[in-house]
Amino acid sequence: MTPEPQSGNPRPRVFRIIEDEAIVNRLGFNNNGLQQFEASLRETLESPLSSLIGVNIGANQFSAKDDAIEDYVRGLEAFYSLADYIVINISSPNTKGLRDFQLKGEFENLLRVIMNKRHTLALKYDGRKTPISIKVAPDLEERHLRALVGVAIQYEIDAITATNSTVMRPSGLTHKNYDQIGGLSGKPLAPLSNRMIKNISEITQGSIPIIGVGGISNADDAWQKFLVGADLVQLCSALVYRGPTVVKEIVVGLADRAKKYDAANFSSAVKLAREQQKRTGPYI
Numbered sequence: 001m002t003p004e005p006q007s008g009n010p011r012p013r014v015f016r017i018i019e020d021e022a023i024v025n026r027l028g029f030n031n032n033g034l035q036q037f038e039a040s041l042r043e044t045l046e047s048p049l050s051s052l053i054g055v056n057i058g059a060n061q062f063s064a065k066d067d068a069i070e071d072y073v074r075g076l077e078a079f080y081s082l083a084d085y086i087v088i089n090i091s092s093p094n095t096k097g098l099r100d101f102q103l104k105g106e107f108e109n110l111l112r113v114i115m116n117k118r119h120t121l122a123l124k125y126d127g128r129k130t131p132i133s134i135k136v137a138p139d140l141e142e143r144h145l146r147a148l149v150g151v152a153i154q155y156e157i158d159a160i161t162a163t164n165s166t167v168m169r170p171s172g173l174t175h176k177n178y179d180q181i182g183g184l185s186g187k188p189l190a191p192l193s194n195r196m197i198k199n200i201s202e203i204t205q206g207s208i209p210i211i212g213v214g215g216i217s218n219a220d221d222a223w224q225k226f227l228v229g230a231d232l233v234q235l236c237s238a239l240v241y242r243g244p245t246v247v248k249e250i251v252v253g254l255a256d257r258a259k260k261y262d263a264a265n266f267s268s269a270v271k272l273a274r275e276q277q278k279r280t281g282p283y284i
Contacts, residue, residue: 002060003074005033009094015177017186021217021241022173025165026182028094029058038078045082055083056135061095068097069110073117080121080130088114091137091164093183102140104147111155133159133211138166138192142199149203161211161234162200163193186237190215194228201229217242219253226254226270227277 008030015024031037041053057075059068072088079086090101090110101110114132122129134157136148152160165183173188193214200210212230216222217238225233238246258269 001031001034001037001055001057001075001079002029003034003071004060005036006030006061013182015180015182016240017173017175017177018241019175020173020187021237022178022184022186022188023237023240024177024180024182024184026094026180028061029092034074034078038082041079041082052084053082054085054087055079056087056089058089058092058095059098065097065100065106068101069113072110072114076114076117076132077121080118081125081128083130085131085133085158087133087135087161089135089164091135093137093165093167099137102136102148103144104151107148108151111151111157115155115157131158133157133161135161135164136196136200138163138189138196138214139168140196145196145199146203149200149208152208153204157208159209159211159232160200160204161213162196162230163189163214165189165214166192168192185214186241187215187217190221190224194224197225197230198228216250217246219250219257222250222254223257223273227274231267 006029008028009026013026013028017023041055045053055075057072057079059071063071076086088110090098090107092098100106111134118129118132134152136145140148149160165185166189167183169178169184170188170191178184193212197210197212204210209231210229211232211234212225212228213234213236216225216233216235222233222235235246235250254266257273258266261269261272263269263272
């Protein structure tokens, strides 16, 4: 969601690579804007829901740097009392300049404003602290990642979502659509995403929950995300290729893997599995 409506990039802007269950997209954050989305969300919330509502907010495509920060503030204000959590998207490859917010100075300026606004909103809504996650790219150099995570720890961010799509193209990809400009998601993203999750986990030492995203299409993929450091997982491209039933398949598969560790709960099983991995070999 961006504050003002925007149509995104010209079509065609989504390209499937069926053989690899991959997608290249350059959508450009197309959406109907804050006002219409807020109205739709309020209508949805009139009926009781058993699922969590997450709102992903970004800056408008043609906003200048200072205006872009205000775009995030507007999104935070609009959905603070409605969402179960809010994702600050600073990693979309299809909005010019957006990824600059991942650099330490830019990120610190943005996060300072966001967390100050969160403090004000918490007072307004009787102490409610809606969790905030930062969504990062899989293409960040390690030095930039360490600096970003350091700032996230300093400002006590609630979670890190790792990762968005990648502008890189892993070796061995030959389909003509891989040459299209845009972010790559789906199965080929998994190794990059897993490496980023592992690095973040090692830097934070478990102090910040990690939402693992990228290349999950079955229970094995999801389990691997937990092994390398994720606390929660999300998927997107697999829904395109396998439909919504893949979610149940993954949940059942994860439960079966957890049972092998005779643990009290899923988190305990993951902890035991990670310890076993450390003894038997590398994560990735």
